[in-house]
Amino acid sequence: MKGVIAILLFFFTSLVFGQTKIITGSVIIEQGDEYLPPSGIRVENLRSYGKTLTNSEGHYSIPVSIGDTLQFSAGYVVPRKIVINKNLFDKGVLQAHLDIETIELGEAVIGKLDKNLNNNLRIRRDLKGDIYNQIGLDQRLRDLEPKKDISKFKATDVMNPLRMIGHLNGFYKKQRKIQLFERKQNILNEVINYFPDEFFINYLKIPDHKVQEFLQYADTKINLKSKVMNRQFELIGLELESVAVDYLKELNQS
Secondary structure, eight states, X not given: OHXXXXXXXXXXXXXXXXXXXXXXXXXXXXXXXXXXXXSSOEEEETTTOOEEEOOTTXXXXXXXXXXXXXXXXXXXXXXXXXXXXXXXXXXXXXXXXEEBOOOOGGGOOOOOOOSSGGGGOOOOOOXXXXXXXXXXXXXXXXXXXXXXXXXXXXXXXXXXXXXHHHHHTTHHHHHHHXXXXXXXXXXXXXXXXXXXXXXXXXISOXXXXXXXXXXXXXXXXXXXXXXXXXXXXXXXXXXXXXXXXXXXXXXXXX
């Protein structure tokens, strides 16, 4: 009798803790009396290695099971871990409060400087710059935030010499090209940050160095933007499975 009870208890526990669902929530940074909704906070499930980033309003969605640990981190905040108990799992909503990380002076290490200032310089790889070089975009335009209609000519531009010059030399068209590229890249990054690396490499069999190219290919086959905006990541995962089959066939033929 005890054996039967033990088996039933084990089965029930496995059933409860084996359930997975997507919870949504928000991240808030406490700074004095102000509460800021930060974007770009990394949210990671330490058990499943699922990960995502908060959007511009500080919101996120991520699949969890009871007992999972979510870690919230970024370069400027104190990392925080939260265990998903049954109460949080049932609610399906989790708001995480984070603190700004302060750097104590005692933690700073000042190295000896060379009298020749050039010898103190170190080369740091600029990943964003590498991408701009690869697609032929002007580095000087990378941090500009053009308006949606920046490349369109308006009748009033005739009265504005600077605007006229911008249209004639293609400056505004380049700005528009950068904006469209970065919007598309942000969508692809959301997908990359949501799914663990194992999903692409081990499950879909996509080579590690081809993941970015695969998602660009997938974006031409399925509407990634609308699904990301609606947080339909489970649907994206299912559709990526079929797209991966076609992509690998074409990859092997090339």
